[in-house]
Each structure stands twice: as C-alpha cells, then as structure tokens.
Amino acid sequence: MAFSWPTHTHQHAPGAQTSLVNPSAGYPSAIIGAARRSLATQPAAVARAARERQRKTQAVQHDNSRVVLFTHPASRGKIVEWYVQEKNLANRVEFREMDMKAGEHKSSGFLRVNPFGRLPAMSVLDEDTGNELYSLHESGALLLTLAEMAGETDTPEKRAVASQWALFANSTLGNALFVEAFRDKQMPAVMRTLDAMLAERDYLSGEGPRGSFTVGDVAVGAYLLYAPLFFPHVTFEEYPNVCKYMANLSSRQAYQSTLGARIDGAAGGSAPPASHMPAGGDKQAAVMSASAAQSA
Numbered sequence: 001m002a003f004s005w006p007t008h009t010h011q012h013a014p015g016a017q018t019s020l021v022n023p024s025a026g027y028p029s030a031i032i033g034a035a036r037r038s039l040a041t042q043p044a045a046v047a048r049a050a051r052e053r054q055r056k057t058q059a060v061q062h063d064n065s066r067v068v069l070f071t072h073p074a075s076r077g078k079i080v081e082w083y084v085q086e087k088n089l090a091n092r093v094e095f096r097e098m099d100m101k102a103g104e105h106k107s108s109g110f111l112r113v114n115p116f117g118r119l120p121a122m123s124v125l126d127e128d129t130g131n132e133l134y135s136l137h138e139s140g141a142l143l144l145t146l147a148e149m150a151g152e153t154d155t156p157e158k159r160a161v162a163s164q165w166a167l168f169a170n171s172t173l174g175n176a177l178f179v180e181a182f183r184d185k186q187m188p189a190v191m192r193t194l195d196a197m198l199a200e201r202d203y204l205s206g207e208g209p210r211g212s213f214t215v216g217d218v219a220v221g222a223y224l225l226y227a228p229l230f231f232p233h234v235t236f237e238e239y240p241n242v243c244k245y246m247a248n249l250s251s252r253q254a255y256q257s258t259l260g261a262r263i264d265g266a267a268g269g270s271a272p273p274a275s276h277m278p279a280g281g282d283k284q285a286a287v288m289s290a291s292a293a294q295s296a
C-alpha cells in the first residue's frame, strides 16, 4: 500500500507518546475481557468514547502495523537500519530516502511526521487500512518501537532495560564522547565503567551469564563505532573490553551492510580499527552531540 503524507500530525495528540509502553501488559486478561464485555452493553456514544480512551491508553498492536522509515544515508537512520536488518523486519519497513539537499526534510508534509524537520523519523501505519497510527522521531525511540515490533521487549523488564540503554547512548554516552566541554571529565569515567561491565559479559543485557545481543547493543554500539570516524587518530586502548565489544559488533553482517558501510565509506574505506577512539583536542570531534552526528 503506497504511503501518503498524513493530513494532520499525531505528534502532539494526547496519548500519542504512550505507545512505547504497554500499560495493559500487567493486567490479567480477565479484567480486559470484562472491560470489553461491558463496552458492548453501553449506549453507542459512551461505548465510542470508552473505545477511544482505550485506544489511547492501550498498547498499539504492533502485530499488524508496518512502518515508513524516513531516512538519509548520512543520518542516524543507519543505526535504525542496522536494527531492522538484525531482526529481519525489512518486510514491514518501507525505507523512504529523503533528499536533504533539496530540503525535503523541511517540507510541510514531512514536518507533520517530525515537526523538528530532522531524520530519521517514522510513521507507524495500520497494515489493514494504511492509516497512520502515530509518527515518531528520535533514533532511540525508533529503535525501541522496532524492538517492540520485533517482539524483543516482551516483558516490562526487557522494555525497561532497553529504554535504559537507548537513553544512555543518546544522553550519557553521547555527551561524554561528543561534547567537547564534557569529554575530558566524563569520557574516562563512563568508558571505565563500560569496560568493567564488558569484562564480565559480551553484551550489555540479554539472556545468559554473558548476555545476548539486544537493541541496547545497537544503540550503544552505534555511538561507540561512530567515534573513530570523528576521532581517527586517538586510540581507545585503555579500554580493551570495550574494544573487544566494538570489534564483535562490527563483525556482524547486519552492521556491515548498514551503519558499517556508511562509516567505512565516510572514512574513505579505511575506517580506523575499533581500538581507536577519541580524546580531547580534536576540533572535528567537538560537535557531534549538538549537530555533528547529524552529518555522521
């Protein structure tokens, strides 16, 4: 079904942001069943209003939704593409490459998807009707939504831990690595802690004593793996477990065909090895957090 721009934004609709979590997840099905039965006996208008309330507070059923991903090769859309490939979600995701040079990301149509006019963003559509259920921006939020679609975050704990790592990547780690003003102070402490954690495990979370690959590894791994592109001549050797983790992630096929290809390409086919990492003083590096990652 061809995608057409929504006629109004869902971004600011009350309850539009509730879809990342499933408020009904912990409710026994008997309670939900009883609520549904009682709807059937109410007058139509009341029942309609109740259904509308339910629609806004219950989980979006991701089983029958699909996604239009608005992206650009030089954007964090590549991080999202990495996860799409990892989870074989390509049959549910339509990639829409935006012409940033022509300013398509500032067009009125796209601003209804992401009022900030930035990429990536996505529209989640009902598979049957093609109607937009909601739209979303922020690469971390996109990852978490796709993780839910993929069935990866199917318990409250998995959802919570995935959110933790996505937020860590986009705030604590991103700031420590890419904001010059924070880097000297914050990067060593953050990297030391990550290194100690990764001495005990191969992945940040997931099953088994050494963890297993999850969406958190895409969120955090992407930022770590971006870093050598911005800081080509500084090594990360002090953090051997982080280096091993980066090397492990960068050997994944889904990474190589998405974000890895982009990072290699931008480095002229000679991306520094994963053991190379940033340190202070590199002018090019100064800006990733605010806007440099925009052009990553």
Ligand SMILES: N[C@@H](CCC(=O)N[C@@H](CS)C(=O)NCC(=O)O)C(=O)O
Binding pocket: 074, 075, 076, 077, 105, 117, 118, 119, 120, 137, 138, 139, 140, 170, 291, 293, 294, 295, 296
């Ligand atoms: N924090 C946002 C950053 C989004 C962002 O800054 N996107 C850049 C490309 S990576 C962009 O669209 N820049 C164009 C502009 O700001 O006009 C995310 O993680 O998605």
